[in-house]
Amino acid sequence: MSGSAKDIPEDSPPGSGESPEERELARLREIINGPERKELENLKKRLDDPRVRAREIASNLPEAFALHTDSGGRLTKALMPSVEEALQISVNRNRKSLAAVIFPLMGPAIRKAISSAIREMIQSLNKALEHGLSIRGLRWRIEAIRTGKSFAEVVLFHTLAYRVEQLFLIHKETGLLLQHVSAGSVMVMDSDLVSGMLTAIQDFVRDSFSSKEGDTLQTMQVGDLTVWIEDGPEAVLAAVIRGEAPEELKSRLTETLESVHSMFASELSSMDGDTSQFDRTRPILEECLIEAAAENKKKRTLSLPFILVVLVILSGAVYWSALRIGEGKRWDECIARLNGESGIVITSVTKDRGKHIVRGLRDPLAADPAAILAESGIPVDQVEATWLPYQSLAPDFILKRARRLLLPPTGVYLSLEESVLHVSGSTHHKWILRAREIAMMVQGVDSYDDSGLRDLDLPRLEHAVEAIQNYVVRFQLGSTQYADGQQDVIDGLKRDVKQLYSLAALFGKSVDIRIVGHTDSTGTEAVNAELSLDRAKAISQELQSVGPRISMRFKGVGSSEPVRAEATDEDRILNRSVTFEVELIEMSSPE
Amino acid sequence: MIKKKVCMLGSFAVGKTSLVRQFVQGIFSDKYLTTVGVKIDKKTIELAGEEVQMMLWDIAGEDGFQRIQTTYLRGMAGYILVVDGTRRSTLEEAKNIFLRIDEMDIGSVPHVVFLNKIDLTDEWELKGEDIASLNEIEARAFKTSAKTNEGLEEGFLNLAEMMVKQG
Ligand SMILES: Nc1nc2c(ncn2[C@@H]2O[C@H](COP(=O)(O)OP(=O)(O)OP(=O)(O)O)[C@@H](O)[C@H]2O)c(=O)[nH]1
Ligand SMILES: [Mg+2]
Numbered sequence: 007m008s009g010s011a012k013d014i015p016e017d018s019p020p021g022s023g024e025s026p027e028e029r030e031l032a033r034l035r036e037i038i039n040g041p042e043r044k045e046l047e048n049l050k051k052r053l054d055d056p057r058v059r060a061r062e063i064a065s066n067l068p069e070a071f072a073l074h075t076d077s078g079g080r081l082t083k084a085l086m087p088s089v090e091e092a093l094q095i096s097v098n099r100n101r102k103s104l105a106a107v108i109f110p111l112m113g114p115a116i117r118k119a120i121s122s123a124i125r126e127m128i129q130s131l132n133k134a135l136e137h138g139l140s141i142r143g144l145r146w147r148i149e150a151i152r153t154g155k156s157f158a159e160v161v162l163f164h165t166l167a168y169r170v171e172q173l174f175l176i177h178k179e180t181g182l183l184l185q186h187v188s189a190g191s192v193m194v195m196d197s198d199l200v201s202g203m204l205t206a207i208q209d210f211v212r213d214s215f216s217s218k219e220g221d222t223l224q225t226m227q228v229g230d231l232t233v234w235i236e237d238g239p240e241a242v243l244a245a246v247i248r249g250e251a252p253e254e255l256k257s258r259l260t261e262t263l264e265s266v267h268s269m270f271a272s273e274l275s276s277m278d279g280d281t282s283q284f285d286r287t288r289p290i291l292e293e294c295l296i297e298a299a300a301e302n303k304k305k306r307t308l309s310l311p312f313i314l315v316v317l318v319i320l321s322g323a324v325y326w327s328a329l330r331i332g333e334g335k336r337w338d339e340c341i342a343r344l345n346g347e348s349g350i351v352i353t354s355v356t357k358d359r360g361k362h363i364v365r366g367l368r369d370p371l372a373a374d375p376a377a378i379l380a381e382s383g384i385p386v387d388q389v390e391a392t393w394l395p396y397q398s399l400a401p402d403f404i405l406k407r408a409r410r411l412l413l414p415p416t417g418v419y420l421s422l423e424e425s426v427l428h429v430s431g432s433t434h435h436k437w438i439l440r441a442r443e444i445a446m447m448v449q450g451v452d453s454y455d456d457s458g459l460r461d462l463d464l465p466r467l468e469h470a471v472e473a474i475q476n477y478v479v480r481f482q483l484g485s486t487q488y489a490d491g492q493q494d495v496i497d498g499l500k501r502d503v504k505q506l507y508s509l510a511a512l513f514g515k516s517v518d519i520r521i522v523g524h525t526d527s528t529g530t531e532a533v534n535a536e537l538s539l540d541r542a543k544a545i546s547q548e549l550q551s552v553g554p555r556i557s558m559r560f561k562g563v564g565s566s567e568p569v570r571a572e573a574t575d576e577d578r579i580l581n582r583s584v585t586f587e588v589e590l591i592e593m594s595s596p597e
Numbered sequence: 598m599i600k601k602k603v604c605m606l607g608s609f610a611v612g613k614t615s616l617v618r619q620f621v622q623g624i625f626s627d628k629y630l631t632t633v634g635v636k637i638d639k640k641t642i643e644l645a646g647e648e649v650q651m652m653l654w655d656i657a658g659e660d661g662f663q664r665i666q667t668t669y670l671r672g673m674a675g676y677i678l679v680v681d682g683t684r685r686s687t688l689e690e691a692k693n694i695f696l697r698i699d700e701m702d703i704g705s706v707p708h709v710v711f712l713n714k715i716d717l718t719d720e721w722e723l724k725g726e727d728i729a730s731l732n733e734i735e736a737r738a739f740k741t742s743a744k745t746n747e748g749l750e751e752g753f754l755n756l757a758e759m760m761v762k763q764g
Contacts, residue, residue, distance in 0.1 A: 182672075
């Protein structure tokens with residue numbers, strides 16, 4: 007019995023007895039509730055296990071945030087302290103990474119803030135000084151106190167008056183006027199010329215004061231007219247304004263220029279002088295001819311204090327820039343000279359604590375940068391130059407290097423044509439061989455051509471062969487004794503053979519000398535054959551002394567191959583002799 | 598109307614300003630006032646029934662110390678190299694300017710040479726071979742005088758034609 011009781015689940019309702027009905031009931035319960043119970047267990051686990059809960063919340067968080075922002079800022083407020091704290095910790099721990107994130111935003115923002123603050127300051131300074139002491143000024147002061155605005159703001163509010171009198175739409179590249187609009191009664195000078203001059207002035211300013219393409223003149227003051235210049239990628243919009251326009255006008259101009267760019271993109275980029283296609287910009291431009299009336303039309307004059315302030319600022323700037331330009335110009339020229347020098351490449355020019363820091367590459371064969379610096383009159387201690395060696399691939403440097411390596415003798419000329427080194431002129435074979443071997447080692451030379459070079463040794467070799475073949479060594483009648491005076495001939499022969507051998511070696515050739523013995527036609531052919539062979543042998547022994555490496559063959563031809571057809575005694579004398587045949591054989595290359 | 602930017606280039610005192618002044622206003626003066634920076638004038642001419650407006654950029658001449666500022670040359674459709682016929686050296690200088698422009702990588706820009714001050718026959722230094730040597734720089738030459746107006750119309754018109762053809 008107790009065994010079957012184990013089948014009843016432990017969590018059976020209390021009081022579940024042994025009775026069969028109750029057992030039946032429990033089983034029934036189990037059948038009906040089983041699945042739900044498992045689910046309940048799972049739910050319990052989900053609620054109890056923090057890991058599971060975190061995973062679930064994470065997947066719902068974005069949605070939850072979205073819901074919350076829609077329904078007011080409570081979540082934001084709640085999060086603020088934590089986020090602030092997190093930022094604080096992040097800043098304390100690693101300032102750099104945060105700075106890197108913010109930097110791209112900060113730079114322009116700071117610049118903008120500063121420049122507009124300065125402009126506003128001057129604007130408000132001007133007005134404040136002017137109106138400071140008048141009765142109306144007093145009224146405005148009260149208004150300022152009442153409204154909580156700054157006095158300057160109140161003054162500006164009451165007096166701001168300006169008129170955009172003319173607009174010039176200028177093609178940036180050519181300086182040509184694309185379109186010009188002007189307010190009704192304005193006296194207009196030749197707008198084409200104004201457009202050109204505005205461009206030239208921009209060029210001038212950019213050239214003289216700034217090196218960056220993007221830096222442009224933005225404002226110009228001509229009498230009581232102000233010119234605002236909006237710079238775009240293809241076109242420039244210049245507004246001539248009388249009076250003092252608010253900063254908002256600037257963004258208005260920017261927008262106008264932007265819409266001109268987007269509406270006339272293709273016309274702008276393919277401008278070839280036909281400006282009539284820009285007539286359609288007129289309505290857009292005319293919208294910028296804005297006029298704002300001031301409360302009083304009394305002609306305003308600049309106050310003395312303001313002029314003084316501006317003068318002080320200006321003269322300081324002029325003095326400072328004059329100083330800098332004088333010294334800077336010399337330095338710029340020097341850098342330009344160095345850069346222009348071939349074999350010198352400047353990679354960076356910076357300034358550090360008053361010292362010019364120059365880095366670059368220099369071919370060892372280039373001019374000495376120190377000398378150039380000295381010539382430019384720049385004190386040596388103001389410059390710190392570091393040059394990494396490199397090999398310039400400028401043609402003149404490749405040639406310089408080739409000359410250094412090949413050492414061409416007089417009469418040999420080097421030239422470079424698209425990395426092919428050409429050699430012309432004439433010289434000895436030895437140099438030619440050496441040059442062929444090492445020319446390709448010159449940095450920048452891709453192939454070598456000496457087809458234009460004449461080998462001075464080649465004709466000498468041909469000569470030497472011919473000279474030997476012209477020798478005839480004569481013998482006494484019926485003997486292997488030399489005829490009178492033949493010792494000199496033998497000596498000459500030895501000399502020439504020696505030379506032939508060394509010349510041939512130079513050209514990689516070996517020499518094969520065949521020594522041919524002859525007799526005259528007197529006597530029997532058998533005797534003659536032997537005599538002729540002996541004569542040849544005698545000469546071959548003679549030539550052994552020239553050098554051990556000499557290869558010779560000898561033969562006797564008796565009277566069968568006479569040196570000269572025999573008719574006279576003289577012919578016979580010539581036929582008692584030894585002659586030579588020379589052959590040059592290509593030596594197989596050592597490889 | 599078609600507008601074209603044209604630059605007047607050459608050594609100092611060759612007569613760039615005088616040529617523009619004569620061409621645009623019909624005035625000549627013996628006084629020499631060197632140009633600082635650039636001065637811009639315009640002249641509209643008629644070419645085959647069509648009006649062409651030349652914006653003439655008269656740029657300060659080159660001397661030993663100062664080279665032409667190349668930013669002023671941006672976007673020009675053509676240029677005139679002015680040579681002073683009484684100073685032979687200005688011819689070489691004009692050729693050098695051409696070479697520098699050629700290196701600027703702005704493609705081939707229509708150009709002509711003005712051999713100026715032709716009225717000063719006694720001091721004229723250029724010979725036939727000098728003028729022939731202008732082939733090197735692919736330029737047609739015109740003998741001009743800012744004083745007598747000789748050759749100006751023909752020279753400017755010629756350049757305008759080349760520019761319009763180039764598109
Ligand atoms: N006789 C004569 N004199 C001329 C001629 N053209 C210019 N001149 C004179 O030459 C001098 C220089 O002329 P400019 O036109 O000022 O020369 P430029 O080329 O503009 O000179 P920079 O502006 O200094 O580069 C002036 O004295 C002119 O009068 C000419 O055709 N004939
Ligand atoms: Mg001038």
